[in-house]
Amino acid sequence: MNASDRTPADLLRSALAADPARPLVTFYDDATGERVELSVATFANWVAKTANLLQGDLAAEPGERVALLLPAHWQTAVWLLACSSVGVVADVGGDPAAADHVVAGPGGFEAGLACRGERIALSLAPLGRRFPTPPEGYADYAVEVPSQGDRFAPFAPVDADEPALVVGGERFTGAELVARARADAERRGLADGSRLLSELAYDTWDGLSAGLYAPLAAGGSVVLCRNAGELSGEELAKRVESERVTATAR
Template sequence: MNASDRTPADLLRSALAADPSRPLVTFYDDATGERVELSVATFANWVAKTANLLQGELSAEPGDRVALLLPAHWQTAVWLLACSSVGVVADVGGDPAAADLVVSGPDALDAARACSGERVALALRPLGGRFPQPPAGFADYAVEVPSQGDRFAPYAPVDPDAPALAVGGTELTGAELVERARADADALGLGAGARLLTGSAYDTWEGLSTGLFAPLAAGGSVVLCRHLDQLSPEGLAKRVESERVTNSAV
């Protein structure tokens, strides 16, 4: 977005300043029929609330590692930017036993219990719904996040040269992440206003880049599809048309 942006949180701030009302993340779950669209402003509000939860309630500090045991989902995208805002390392699919905190979806709760620090569980239900019965030993994200503040300010400035993301055996600083995202955006032909459709998982850099970081770096948006293999070719063609998709990374 801006040449001076050196962290993912910087990219989000630039997107917010440029056009807060445009779509940023449009999420589909083709196993449930769920569709959620978040504008830049709405997404940034979720990020601010989540960052306040991380920093204030969970006492996360720059350099801490947060194991993210989550699928490709709009709430995962929120957590990735919240981690960047606080300055903690988002360890995607990381070892909970080696993490300071763990954030888990409903399918990874047993593994997440290996974390000796704070544990947060996401139900990943439509509209950000809470668990019908909160899992023992976890804070329910959907219960905790609504009361958090709508504006976020880190206690300490985030160092763009400090580790920010770990995925698939690769660790990147905030500045390296932004550089890679910009390069990927160029390789994908993304520009301002581009709409990139992807069904990739969030377990590799490529999946994270196409599913969030490259569109954000380009001033575009992502149509993030979970369980895309359950959609017929006709259904996919209809989605491409209805969502005004300009680029695809399926």
């Protein structure tokens, strides 16, 4: 990654320029058997579409707060980078009543109704399936995002020194987030091409760092495992081998 990168969106742009075809996020849900692998290019395309939805349809502006009521999931990772691209604050597990917009998955829909702004619902079903009927008060992400543009340009430049992330009581500017992610990558021994398998939830900085930001900052990739407790030790060992994992976070 480039030393001049100061926001997560900068890190993604650098990854895209370096090697768009390499894997960036490989997601497993061991309760459903789902496996999804996204290259840097595919992930960046999802981020661009989601950022266009956020900036355009939701009219989100830099400095506004988006409550993300979502688990560790590849679509959550997309939303985190989309928020960074627009310059809004990603408030992971934040209070919907204090947020300007809310993005929720199963288990978060009722709480999310406290938000008076725009509300987006994610089914988190395999293949990103639509809801048969969206939850009341929400727009269906799977319906809204496909028609969005494949390229994104913010209406205003994103200030790396403005708030970017809130999680587990910790607050980060974009620049602080990138610096912390780089430090975590070094501490975990991550380098260009590293593959970090993470079983951690996205409700703490450690979980977000291992499950997205540190591998991205290092030029590596993440194998993000949800419900990995469903696996036996032998099954997990086989995954580590088949996915060419070089580091783990459990």
